[in-house]
Amino acid sequence: MIAPREEKGAQVGAVLVIGGGVAGIQAALDLAESGQKVYLLENRPAIGGHMARLDKTYPTNDCSMCILAPKLVEAGRHLNIEVIAHADLIGLEGEPGRFKAAINRRARYVDGTKCTGCGLCVEQCPVQYAIYEDPKDLPPVVLEARDKNIVDPILAKHRTDQNGAILVLKDINATLGYLPENVLRYAARELEIPLSLLYRLATFYSAFSLVPRGRHVISVCLGTTCYVRGAGKLMSRIEQELEIQEGQTTPDMRFTLRSVRCLGCCSLAPVITVDGETYAKVAEKEIPKILDPYE
Ligand code: FES
Known part of the structure; x- marks a missing residue:
């Protein structure tokens, strides 16, 4: 049973957050920051939920793990958050302000307090699953x-x-x-x-391409900061100038146009690069001037 904790003789509220997906993690972090003791309950062996399995997020296509990983680390380290993973809620009774939750924690077969995540147990595990095909085939x-x-x-x-x-x-x-x-x-x-x-x-990796690219590669950053500062309009203007769409190459193989997610210089947003050269705080009307020198 999880009961409110005692602190200096007075009872202080504790909160149970059910579900360790990104929403649950954020809720736990916000509550923990406000001083609440938080129990974060997740029925899978680890928190992270569906977002941990995604590559990109809608609508900006930002890297999913880049958003989630800092929250995972923060939740795991926060002194006010206790993660109870691989467990189920089996009972809840009480009334607003005073609930008691019964939780069944499933066996892990490892001592969670000693696990450092080194991965050696994976190497030693006698059960193997073939995830990949055999390259010799x-x-x-x-x-x-x-x-x-x-x-x-x-x-x-x-x-x-x-x-x-x-x-x-x-x-x-x-x-x-x-x-x-x-x-x-x-x-x-x-x-x-x-x-x-x-x-x-x-x-x-966006640096790789499965199709031939033009002699010059234009990368328009559509990461969150650049996007809110008008990168979408820059992309439209370049598409209009070159008469191609994002991801395409001009018929003369002069330019390939692609989008990237955060070039790591958000203070210069909106940012585009041509062959790796960075153009900062780009205004829509500057686009022809930027592209002209590239033969
Ligand atoms: S979002 Fe464009 S540089 Fe970070």
Whole structure:
């Protein structure tokens, strides 16, 4: 049973927040900041809810974990919040201001007070699930000589690296300008890495592209700060100037237009970059002047 805590002889209210998704976490944080003792109840083994499984958030496409992770850490460390995960509410009685909740905490088979999240238990676990396909099952890929001469040295360079997959993708993307499908298949087979893992990396990082890009890449930041300061209008103006839509490349391969989420310089919002060069506090009317010098 969770009962109000005692403090210096007087009873002080305690709050039970049910559900450790982002809404529950934020509610717990707000209550905890106001001085309440908060019990945050979650029936899954960890808090975070659906948002922890999302890549991006609507409508600004901000990185989901970038928003959630600081809240998770804060909730986990807040002295006024006690997270009760892997548990269910099995009874509630009382009246406003004086409820008693009965909670069934399910067995975890690890001592939660000693767990540091090191992950060694995962390595030792005798039960294995095949998450990825076996790269040896991929059919052989024959690359054109030009691509092979580029890709083979890159694979050789990063083959033994711990972060080899991402370094390989980075170098191939930088050299070829994008990540062709047959090259990804070839790399997966050669490195014995699941193809789905390479695709996961290739589609997560906006620096990578699965289609050929133009000679100049325009990135318009549509992160929250830039968006509220007019980045949406900048995007529309560039689309109008180049007669393409976001994500497209001009027919002459001069420009590729894409959006990014927060370039890390929000004080300069709205921000665009062309080939990595940053243009700060951009006004709509400046767009032609910015793009003209790029041949
Ligand atoms: S939101 Fe654009 S730089 Fe941060």
